[in-house]
Amino acid sequence: MALFQPILFLLAPPCDWSVGRPHGPMRNGLVSVSLSEVEVPSLHLHHLWSRTRIITMSENRGDAEERGDSVDAKFWSHRQSKAPNPPDKAGREGKAGAGSADANRYRMDYPSIGTCVIINNMNFHESTGKETREGTNLDAQAVESTFHGLGYKIRREDDRTAGEMEELLRTVSQEDHSGSASFVCVLLSHGDEGIFYGTDASTELKTLTGMFRGDRCQTLVAKPKLFFIQACHGTCLDDDTQMDSSCDESWDRIPVEADFLYAHSTAPGNLSWRNEGKGSWFIQALCEMLKEHSNQLELMKIMTRVNRKVALDLASSTHDHETNEKDQMPSITTLLTKEFYFPG
Numbered sequence: 016m017a018l019f020q021p022i023l024f025l026l027a028p029p030c031d032w033s034v035g036r037p038h039g040p041m042r043n044g045l046v047s048v049s050l051s052e053v054e055v056p057s058l059h060l061h062h063l064w065s066r067t068r069i070i071t072m073s074e075n076r077g078d079a080e081e082r083g084d085s086v087d088a089k090f091w092s093h094r095q096s097k098a099p100n101p102p103d104k105a106g107r108e109g110k111a112g113a114g115s116a117d118a119n120r121y122r123m124d125y126p127s128i129g130t131c132v133i134i135n136n137m138n139f140h141e142s143t144g145k146e147t148r149e150g151t152n153l154d155a156q157a158v159e160s161t162f163h164g165l166g167y168k169i170r171r172e173d174d175r176t177a178g179e180m181e182e183l184l185r186t187v188s189q190e191d192h193s194g195s196a197s198f199v200c201v202l203l204s205h206g207d208e209g210i211f212y213g214t215d216a217s218t219e220l221k222t223l224t225g226m227f228r229g230d231r232c233q234t235l236v237a238k239p240k241l242f243f244i245q246a247c248h249g250t251c252l253d254d255d256t257q258m259d260s261s262c263d264e265s266w267d268r269i270p271v272e273a274d275f276l277y278a279h280s281t282a283p284g285n286l287s288w289r290n291e292g293k294g295s296w297f298i299q300a301l302c303e304m305l306k307e308h309s310n311q312l313e314l315m316k317i318m319t320r321v322n323r324k325v326a327l328d329l330a331s332s333t334h335d336h337e338t339n340e341k342d343q344m345p346s347i348t349t350l351l352t353k354e355f356y357f358p359g
Contacts, residue, residue: 118353120353125195151289151294246279325344
């Protein structure tokens with residue numbers, strides 16, 4: 016199978032992952048097909064944006080595990096892709112105007128595009144065993160500048176405990192967002208699978224994001240809620256493979272988990288890279304792609320370009336052979352039910 020051939024997995028319970036082309040009847044509730052062999056409806060369901068290069072998930076612990084998210088690249092090494100992105104045939108997508116009634120696109124004709132909350136944790140209590148996250152302020156500044164430029168009202172909080180983070184987001188979720196088109200939250204800290212660190216202890220990510228569910232934050236029902244998370248998602252290192260409507264909709268019919276996007280800086284189980292002098296790979300790529308394409312492309316197309324830049328253009332450069340020339344693959348899970356275009 017070619018390394019760059021996308022594969023679509025169609026799963027029915029129970030989920031029993033395997034790889035291959037379909038042959039014979041469905042077994043164990045699984046059908047796997049080549050994307051080139053099936054016409055895929057253009058629906059925004061729960062996407063798994065997977066990497067096109069092979070990822071080895073064997074654990075690589077030792078020093079890397081102890082340093083966690085602080086396994087920073089000492090130098091930011093750029094690698095040029097062999098196949099650069101071709102320019103768009105049409106300069107600007109045919110995006111609907113701010114007041115468009117297109118049922119497939121989120122409404123943006125509200126008084127405000129919304130609030131962007133930034134939680135930036137750099138310094139940690141000694142009891143956590145976590146090192147200072149040098150370079151994170153560069154990420155926070157880039158995020159603040161980028162989303163302010165997109166029209167968001169910025170609320171930045173630095174070095175917050177787990178309890179303070181929970182209280183902050185609980186307060187924001189209880190505010191009136193009826194005049195806002197969307198909500199953004201950017202979380203910068205240490206982490207692991209399913210958890211995010213305050214300065215004193217960790218908390219579950221679902222505790223933080225769950226405050227904005229439809230049954231807990233009704234003024235954001237049917238509106239996009241975007242979470243960008245720069246933190247480790249595990250302790251493994253990522254190797255590579257060499258290659259030749261609006262709120263007037265019926266609330267009782269909208270799932271409480273709908274209209275979320277979770278963009279993690281790395282795939283589940285893996286470390287996330289941050290450069291002390293330039294910031295993290297993911298956040299810097301995110302801000303660059305948003306500034307370059309927010310007035311032109313739909314959000315998921317922008318995030319695909321973020322994926323590509325982080326996955327193919329960057330590699331760690333350290334003096335430790337255990338951490339040198341390692342890669343990173345962002346992980347994006349979308350529960351959005353419509354297309355999202357920034358106004359402009």
